Amino acid sequence: xxxxxxxxxxxxxxxxxxxxxxxxxxxxxxxxxxxxxxxxxxxxxxxxxxxxxxxxxxxxxxxxxxxxxxxxxxxxxxxxxxxxxxxxxxxxxxxxxxxxxxxxxxxxxxxxxxxxxxxxxxxxxxxxxxxxxxxxxxxxxxxxxxxxxxxxxxxxxxxxxxxxxxxxxxxxxxxxxxxxxxxxxxxxxxxxxxxxxxxxxxxxxxxxxxxxxxxxxxxxxxxxxxxxxxxxxxxxxxxxxxxxxxxxxxxxxxxxxxxxxxxxxxxxxxxxxxxxxxxxxxxxxxxxxxxxxxxxxxxxxxxxxxxxxxxxxxxxxxxxxxxxxxxxxxxxxxxxxxxxxxxxxxxxxxxxxxxxxxxxxxxxxxxxxxxxxxxxxxxxxxxxxxxxxxxxxxxxxxxxxxxxxxxxxxxxxxxxxxxxxxxxxxxxxxxxxxxxxxxxxxxxxxxxxxxxxxxxxxxxxxxxxxxxxxxxx
Numbered sequence: 001x002x003x004x005x006x007x008x009x010x011x012x013x014x015x016x017x018x019x020x021x022x023x024x025x026x027x028x029x030x031x032x033x034x035x036x037x038x039x040x041x042x043x044x045x046x047x048x049x050x051x052x053x054x055x056x057x058x059x060x061x062x063x064x065x066x067x068x069x070x071x072x073x074x075x076x077x078x079x080x081x082x083x084x085x086x087x088x089x090x091x092x093x094x095x096x097x098x099x100x101x102x103x104x105x106x107x108x109x110x111x112x113x114x115x116x117x118x119x120x121x122x123x124x125x126x127x128x129x130x131x132x133x134x135x136x137x138x139x140x141x142x143x144x145x146x147x148x149x150x151x152x153x154x155x156x157x158x159x160x161x162x163x164x165x166x167x168x169x170x171x172x173x174x175x176x177x178x179x180x181x182x183x184x185x186x187x188x189x190x191x192x193x194x195x196x197x198x199x200x201x202x203x204x205x206x207x208x209x210x211x212x213x214x215x216x217x218x219x220x221x222x223x224x225x226x227x228x229x230x231x232x233x234x235x236x237x238x239x240x241x242x243x244x245x246x247x248x249x250x251x252x253x254x255x256x257x258x259x260x261x262x263x264x265x266x267x268x269x270x271x272x273x274x275x276x277x278x279x280x281x282x283x284x285x286x287x288x289x290x291x292x293x294x295x296x297x298x299x300x301x302x303x304x305x306x307x308x309x310x311x312x313x314x315x316x317x318x319x320x321x322x323x324x325x326x327x328x329x330x331x332x333x334x335x336x337x338x339x340x341x342x343x344x345x346x347x348x349x350x351x352x353x354x355x356x357x358x359x360x361x362x363x364x365x366x367x368x369x370x371x372x373x374x375x376x377x378x379x380x381x382x383x384x385x386x387x388x389x390x391x392x393x394x395x396x397x398x399x400x401x402x403x404x405x406x407x408x409x410x411x412x413x414x415x416x417x418x419x420x421x422x423x424x425x426x427x428x429x430x431x432x433x434x435x436x437x438x439x440x441x442x443x444x445x446x447x448x449x450x451x452x453x454x455x456x457x458x459x460x461x462x463x464x465x466x467x468x469x470x471x472x473x
Contacts, residue, residue: 074183128155185462242345249373334424
């Protein structure tokens with residue numbers, strides 16, 4: 001075990017492998033073989049997340065099963081000063097779950113889901129995945145809106161915001177969080193909702209992992225036995241892309257989704273001549289009646305798609321395929337909010353987006369656009385810590401490099417493409433690959449950041465939870 005030189009919060013310093021073993025001994029007594037260190041079988045897998053990047057090797061991964069075990073981990077981190085990370089799904093672009101030379105609280109064994117049909121509430125533990133919850137709720141014809149990928153952690157989506165297939169119809173995930181169970185930095189377990197610790201409840205809904213370990217979320221369920229959804233693909237032409245974006249911007253609130261400008265992979269549903277060429281790919285979900293869906297999709301069909309799989313389906317089918325394979329590749333992204341109301345980018349912007357994708361280095365690259373509006377904008381910006389309520393679009397320039405050697409070129413492309421498209425912030429914390437102080441200010445503008453700091457001073461004054469887009473107390 002490598003020597004650690006970490007100043008502890010009590011003034012102690014861990015300077016040797018023996019001292020580190022002594023520091024971790026209380027956890028070993030509680031967790032047994034679920035405390036993984038670099039010499040443990042399974043440590044390498046436990047200390048990896050979805051995206052690759054520069055090596056970050058924790059000294060221990062604690063695979064916890066309950067709040068008492070989490071409190072024991074937090075106690076060791078407080079007393080020793082070892083950095084602390086919290087892992088649920090592990091898909092965060094900034095790779096916050098991993099802390100070099102620290103302890104990772106791994107929540108993946110805490111993945112229970114309960115669907116209370118009588119109360120209309122879904123209850124999910126902190127390690128549950130979005131796809132598992134969607135499937136469980138779908139068995140009862142019910143749904144809560146998350147993002148668009150089943151393999152990501154439910155709690156991570158909810159704490160950052162949550163924009164996806166139901167957002168314009170039902171609001172963001174944070175708008176459907178009814179309450180949370182949280183283990184605080186001092187080990188206390190508290191409830192946060194509109195009545196108990198309402199300041200913490202406000203901060204959790206958009207404030208990321210700054211305030212504690214969320215071990216359970218209570219989420220609003222809505223009846224949704226079927227939707228009309230699927231995929232469109234068009235050749236990437238500035239006029240077509242501008243038309244697609246205008247159709248989404250002017251659509252009724254029942255239509256949510258996202259539009260990707262990307263180079264087409266060799267998908268079997270596309271003609272061979274489209275493979276390797278730039279395309280516009282839209283994933284769409286409509287929650288109204290079949291007749292209403294037909295009218296909402298008409299402007300998109302009028303643009304002559306190469307592929308149209310829109311059909312009436314059960315909502316969980318929108319998540320078919322789960323989260324995809326673990327990439328292990330380094331990723332980068334920059335996100336921002338553009339426009340207001342029913343505004344949509346024009347053909348000049350569309351041409352710049354297509355040009356940017358064609359200039360991307362080897363790997364996978366896309367310009368991703370998600371329409372806002374509808375129920376998202378019905379919530380006042382001050383009601384949650386997600387403050388970007390008035391925007392027309394959330395735009396993300398993103399990519400995966402083929403390997404670490406290509407990460408630098410990818411980062412340069414993301415920066416240049418973002419600048420050319422006006423994507424310079426404010427940002428969306430769930431999609432931000434960097435965590436500078438400016439990034440934090442972009443994610444939490446003005447009074448939102450001031451209020452988050454007040455809550456941080458109350459619930460985590462020592463900043464134990466710092467591996468995140470950190471709100472400093």
